Amino acid sequence: MYGKTAICLTLAIIFLVSCSIYIGSVDLRSYFFPLQSAPHSICATDRPLRVYMYDLPRKFNVAMMDRRDSEESGPVTVENLPRWPADGGVRRQHRVEYWLMASLLYGGEGGEEREAVRVSDPETADAYFVPFFSSLSVNTHGHNMTDPATEVDRGLQGEIVEFLRKSKYYQRSGGRDHVIPMTHPNAFRFHRQQLNASILIVVDFGRYPRNLSTLSKDVVSPYVHVVESFTDDDPLDPYENRTTLLFFQGNTVRKDQGKIRVKLAKILNGSADVHYKKSIATPSNIKTSTKGMRLSKFCLHPAGDTPSSCRLFDAIVSHCVPVIVSDKIELPFEDDIDYTEFSVFFSMKEALEPGHVVNQLRQFPKDRWVGMWKRLKQISHHYEFQYPPKKEDAVYMLWRQSQNPEEKITTKGFLYTLAVLLKSQTYKPRVSHIKVANSEQSTRR
Structure with a gap:
């Protein structure tokens, strides 16, 4: 029995290594999660990532920050983008979606130093950003499945899915060049399985099944910190x-x-x-x-x-x-x-x-x-996270990570795919495990 298991494991590894060497640009996820069409690659180059941001009605984003801001107010622009409330409290940690949107709206200096810039022509875009504040929707429209207000969140999610299904750019790539933030653990909880091909911005994989969110395509974001930054930390000792x-x-x-x-x-x-x-x-x-x-x-x-x-x-x-x-x-x-x-x-x-x-x-x-x-x-x-955006800040880093998630089978993607093949029950992290006492380091994975 153990001999057969070892042989199967060896063959699986050889197969995956061969794929990574000879067909590195092939998306192996399609073998497990069928999609409607071939991927539209997001290529890392020496120029900023060109991002087309859909002009969604304001009810999907900034209107949730202030109920007086109706959906009839027109598209969000750099001139009418509301500032996040200073007293946002714990909700601040889930506003990654806001800062991503703000970075694309910003048209000031330093465009050549940014990782992503907005383009008005979708035909010239490398990627497509969906500015639905799915995390804020959870906080605004009910926190649990039994809350009647949660139906508003469910309805918004359904409308977004239907909107994307009708988009020729989403259809063209099967959604693989679409960037969708979902940083709250319950964000997009009713319909997110239907977006499994897209690049999801998540904070971890704790609430996501393996056929939805993976290291081989998605981007792990930091939470927005709640405490103020320590800017004058310079004591003698x-x-x-x-x-x-x-x-x-x-x-x-x-x-x-x-x-x-x-x-x-x-x-x-x-x-x-x-x-x-x-x-x-x-x-x-x-x-x-x-x-x-x-x-x-x-x-x-x-x-x-x-x-x-x-x-x-x-x-x-x-x-x-x-x-x-x-x-x-x-x-x-x-x-x-x-x-x-x-x-x-x-x-x-x-x-x-x-x-x-x-x-x-x-x-x-x-x-x-x-x-x-x-x-x-x-x-x-x-x-x-800040506005205007700055080089090497969190948004800059997120757009960098979004550029080529599936251009090749990386080590993390390879290990994840192997785990799926072997039906592994434990998903190990990439970080090294420090033994404090003797400073020894051993790789967990």
């Missing part, structure tokens, strides 16, 4: 200036992997140099978190309702070394950024071993922590 060893403040009642938060509370509470507090995202609590992260050496990042949470990016812009607890996580911009240079990783099992995390962090070498702190200061601008 940053290690000693941060008096708290480990900081966590957030909701401890979560689903799925997020249930670990309650268990961690029992393990970590009582340690004098650890701040672990149950909290909800109110303006005053966000201010407390901002101050607490800036005075902490390490910031804990356990899973939320899905493998990721906004807390990781709050830590990054606070220059607080993230402590990531997960067996199953995908991180934004991993093709460009090495998270092991500024983050510490623990498995779920390690984190639940009493005293293990705290003891390891207390033994963490000062010079190594200072190196991570310096690296955080160097890379934190990659996690900023």
